[in-house]
Amino acid sequence: MKVFTTLGREKKEFVPQEAGKVKMYVCGVTLYDECHLGHGRAYVAFDVMRRFLESRGYKVIYVQNFTDIDDKIIKKSQEEAKEEKEIPGKIKEIVARYKEAYFRVMDQLNIKRADIYPCATDHVSCMIEMVGKLVEKGFAYEKGGDVFFSVEKFPSYGKLSGKNLEELLPGARVGKDEKKKNPLDFVLWKSAKPYEPSWDSPWGKGRPGWHIECSVMSMEYLGETLDIHGGGEDLIFPHHENEIAQSESYTGRPFARYWIHNGFVKISGEKMSKSLKNFFLLRELLEEFDPRVLRLYLISTHYRNPLDFQIENIKSVANSWQRIEEACLKAEEMLGGEKVEKLPATLYFKNFQQAMEDDFNTPRALGALFDLVGELNRRLSRGEKDAETFSLYGDLKEMLDILGFPLPQREHLSPELEKLIQQREEARKNKNWAEADRIREILKSKGILLKDTPQGTVWRRF
RNA sequence: GGCGGCGUAGCCAAGUGGCAAGGCAGCGGCCUGCAAAGCCGCGAUACCCCGGUUCAAAUCCGGGCGCCGCCUCCA
Incomplete structure (x- = not known):
């Protein structure tokens, strides 16, 4: 199977380090607000990849972090707290609140839970250790309680985002920080301000920078080289670029074999984002739409393409889902009690698999699924309860499972x-x-x- | 300014050198007591525009136009 990796921007044959095992790390959310459709798209996309890999027999270890200490969380806590001394408790409360909200919507979307959900604050000592090593090795330097990574010390800086230092510097909207040797240097450790959560470190009280948490936690649970590192395309630069710089400087080994980034959800042409205030919360969308419909909507575009959100389009997808569900229920009614041996994979299933093997091409896979539905319906309408029909139904259920749809269940009436x-x-x-x-x-x-x-x-x- | 992406029927969306998948909506028919669902049939002589390469291009090359993303926190 082939997977598109951002590093080099090419489709590459997928070969994990260890045969039969995939170490997958996906950047999670910062716990300061509720998730919107864009988050849903990302985690549905990676969920489908994981499910497909598992269906191919891979043992997937899926790690997704929660950022539970960060400027935005602190800011929110300051807004909500009445007094400064309440801030630490407030932070805990905010983090717990949005973690719960995260699981509530992601569970509804039937996204499989990660094997591990590490939180940044549980790994601060490891981060301090890694930062210390980077300073020791000469990749980082301390200045006034802050520690910065020196991008000039990492020759291939920019390889992921296709940028180079010379290009980045001139147009850079990088905030001037007098402490930095190079404006592009990024912070590994931030000195503490009053009433901010802080940890003791060799550089005084402070807290970790954002990028360092993913390096430390991914390596902690998955080792020095990941098979897949994923996230939204906005993370390519600087987040993932910086992760590569600090991780590879630290270990001297490649950080990830495949960098996978999903495209954005857009609202009338513009990126859906908190700052533009044009986002749709998953919680609200799920009040209006069946989660399976939302999932189908999200995977009806290839994960790397932009998805221009229109409420009307979800409504039309709701009708598409009806077609799938109706076929399943009808098949269950006709075949449910029958015992017929399933034949090997049908042509439709093979087409489905082929599409998924080509960089997780879910729209094409759905094409195969609908082709199957058509054939299944033809057979059911003729009342054919043979092995072929049975196999089609079996394959349909298999496809739905791989795509993460709970199977339609027959209910009972009063x-x-x-x-x-x-x-x-x-x-x-x-x-x-x-x-x-x-x-x-x-x-x-x-x-x-x-x-x-x-x-x-x-x-x-x- | 640098780097990257997108532009295919009314709508959504695959296809990236060889007769343009699939879904939604629409129209006609079959089935039905009427419906619903399902089935059958119908839709781009053409893929933003202009050139070029080729026996052959939506697909490759060159040049435009429009839109968007990243370069600051962001899935």
């Missing part, structure tokens, strides 16, 4: 409603259409839609 349906059957037998329609209306008002099929009447919620 006995009263079941009785109504039986009464209607009687009425229909007697060609009492008025009564039949009356009962159908009653059920409709309760959100139940009846469908009279050659195999009998079935119902659906709508």
Whole structure:
């Protein structure tokens, strides 16, 4: 299978370091606010990659961090706290609040939990150790309680983002910091300000810079070289560039084999972001849409392409999902009780797999899925309960599982409603259409839609 | 200014040298007591524009136009 890596901007054959094992690290969120659709897109994308790799037999170790100490969190705590001494407690509260909110929406989207969710504040001593080593080795320097990484000491600085130091300097909107030798040097350790959380270090009280946490935590749990390091494309520079610089200076080895970055969600052409205030919160979208519909919407564009959000488009995807769900329910009704041996993978499944093997091409994979749905429907409408039909249904379930969709389940109706349906059957037998329609209306008002099929009447919620 | 990306039917979206996947919406038909679902059929003589290479280009090359991202925190 081929995977596009940002480092070199090319599709590369996917070969993990250890056969059969994939070490995957995805940059998580900073716990200072709720997640919007953009976050959903990123984590759904990586969830699908993980699920597909697992379906190919890889043992995937998935690590995703939480940033629980950072300027924005501190700022929020200052806004919410009444007195300065409340700040530390407030930070804990904020971090807990948004972590909970994170899981609430991501669980709804059926995103598999990571194997480990390390938090920055639990790894400060390791960060101090790494920063110390970088100073010792001459890659970093201390100035007034801050420690900076010296980008000039890392010759290949810029290799991920396709930039170089000469180009970066002139147009750089880099804030001037008198302490920095080079404006592009980035902070590894920040000296503490009053009432900010801080840790003791060889450079005095302070806290870690942002980039260092991912280097330390990924190496802690996955070793010096990751197979996949992922995140949103806005993290390419400076975050991931800086991670490479500090990690590779520290270990002398490549930091990650494949750098995977997802494209943005845009709102009428512009990036969805907190600062533009044009974001849609997942919590709110999930109040309006079925999480499976949202997931389908998010994977209907290739993960590297921009996704221009329009509420109307989600609505049309809701209809697409109906088609899939309807096929599953119908197949379950017809085949559920049957025992037929499944044949090897159908052509549709092979096409699906091929699409996924080509840099996780979910739109193409969905094409194969819908092709299968069409064939399955044809067979079901002919009442063919043979091995071929059974296999199609089996493959469909497999595809849905790989894409992370919970399988549509048949529900049960209350006995009263079941009785109504039986009464209607009687009425229909007697060609009492008025009564039949009356009962159908009653059920409709309760959100139940009846469908009279050659195999009998079935119902659906709508 | 530097680097990167996007522009395919009404909408969404694959395809990156050889007759333009798939989904939604729409139209006609079959099925149905009527419906719903499903099935069958119909849609780009053409892929932002202009040149070029080629037997052959949406796909390669050159030049434009429009939009966006990164270069500051950001999935």
